[in-house]
Amino acid sequence: MKYVLIIAGSDSSGGAGIQADIRTVASLGAHPLTAIAALTAQNSLGIAAIHKVPAAFLATQVESILEDLSPDAVKLGMLYSAANVRKVAEMVERHRLPNVVMDPVLKATTGRPLIEADAVVLLRNLLMPMVTVVTPNLEEASLLSGRKVESTPDMEEAARTIGKTGPNVLVTGGHLKSECVDVLFDGNETFHFRSERIESEHTHGSGCVFSTALATYLAITGDLRTAAGLAHEFAHMAIHKGYSCGRGAGPVGP
Helix, strand or coil: CCEEEEEEEEECCCCCHHHHHHHHHHHCCCEEEEEEEEEEEEECCEEEEEEECCHHHHHHHHHHHHCCCCCCEEEECCCCCHHHHHHHHHHHHHHCCCCEEECCCCECCCCCECCCHHHHHHHHHHHHHHCCEECCCHHHHHHHHCCCCCCHHHHHHHHHHHHCCCCEEEECCCCCCCCEEEEEECCCCEEEEEECCCCCCCCECHHHHHHHHHHHHHHHHCCHHHHHHHHHHHHHHHHHCCCCCCCCCCECCC
16 A cells, blocks of 8 residues: 655635545545645635644644655645645655645636745745655746746746756646646656646646645656656546536536
């Protein structure tokens, strides 16, 4: 059995966050281990409130797991506070956690910030250089690279720029208007993963599912390029199986 440690936020609507992460890991035959960094009160129409978990309690969740089990991969999602970012960076370094996938969750689809302003710099400068691979979408890649990302060539350039800080970079292109392509830069080469574009309004949680599938496939295969291709296919399938749930955008189906 492979174990995937998920450190992320909770989505009370069940479509994204740690709920989607658990469904993804379990569907791929691995076992999810979880530490919740923030709680959200939300539904398909938006987020009503966010409650941050104190960094000390987040650390206790993780340390309790690590006293008993050794994860084969780690997925980092919504961390929300600067204190949580610092604490996670400390634990990643001290425990030498393997196959760390960071989804740099910065804001919700509705536009609400999912990270405190003073945590963004720490996320980029402290934590990101420690991880195995970071998976920004177009908007996140724009912020992290300091350049507008609107096309596949933009994604390639942003991946190379972000990669200079240390991690491998996989820019997800689900928001591209012309095609569906993810771009991986492994520090040396650039790889494209393409599939037919699916027109669907039910895409809530797609980023969470992708990054968690990537972490799980890294645990299973041990090879980033293979894991990236499989995660692309899995996310494409999940979007295809998206469904209505509430009056807003529905979730994908991992």
